[in-house]
Amino acid sequence: MRPSRHVSQTPATQWLRAQGIDFTEHVYDYVDHGGAAWGAQALGLPLHAVIKTLILQDEAARPLVMLMHGDCEVSTKQLARDIGARHVAPCKPEVAQRHSGYLVGGTSPFGLRKVMPLYVERSVLTLDRLYINGGRRGYLLGLSPQVLTSALQAQPVHCALAPKSDATDTPGNFSCAPREETQGRPKFP
Secondary structure, three states, X not given: OOOOOXXXXXXXXXXXXXXXXXXXXXXXXXXXXXXXXXXXHHHOOOHHHEEEEEEEEEOOOOEEEEEEEOOOEEXXXXXXXXXXXXXXXXXXXHHHHHHHOOOOOOOOOOOOOOOOOEEEEHHHHHOOOEEEEOOXXXXXXXXXXXHHHHOOOOEEEOOEEOOOOXXXXXXXXXXXXXXXXXXXXXXXX
């Protein structure tokens, strides 16, 4: 992992410091559309430990935040079932920015502009350490996964899918369910 460079404060780091939460800073050169995979590669981190912050909305256009492993995708159907919504879909980038206060590619769950329900893939909480956006493109924060539930009150859900390019479980992808398994899940796990 490359040595960290200091970045000026963001709403996310201000919020974490105000809460007394310890974190490490990890800076890398941002690449458009590189996503979590580029951040993990640039910093030498496991992609499974790099967490994406996604701004979604339900059928009534109410925003919500989903935190997912970098190597997994969100089953929006299963997420909708888990949270009692009829439908969940990604927000358009300009809508996500308006709700979160962050540019897409730099969205952090900390220091959000609006109070929104937060959900986290249950298996994220089993990581020793996670790396999540710090409120600026090319800037990840390393911290304990327990911060997500203790400080943010994120609700655990299970809606992870293996990426489209790898629809079967592999040893490095152990907590992303194959796409076929999500079809017949009961409404209430």
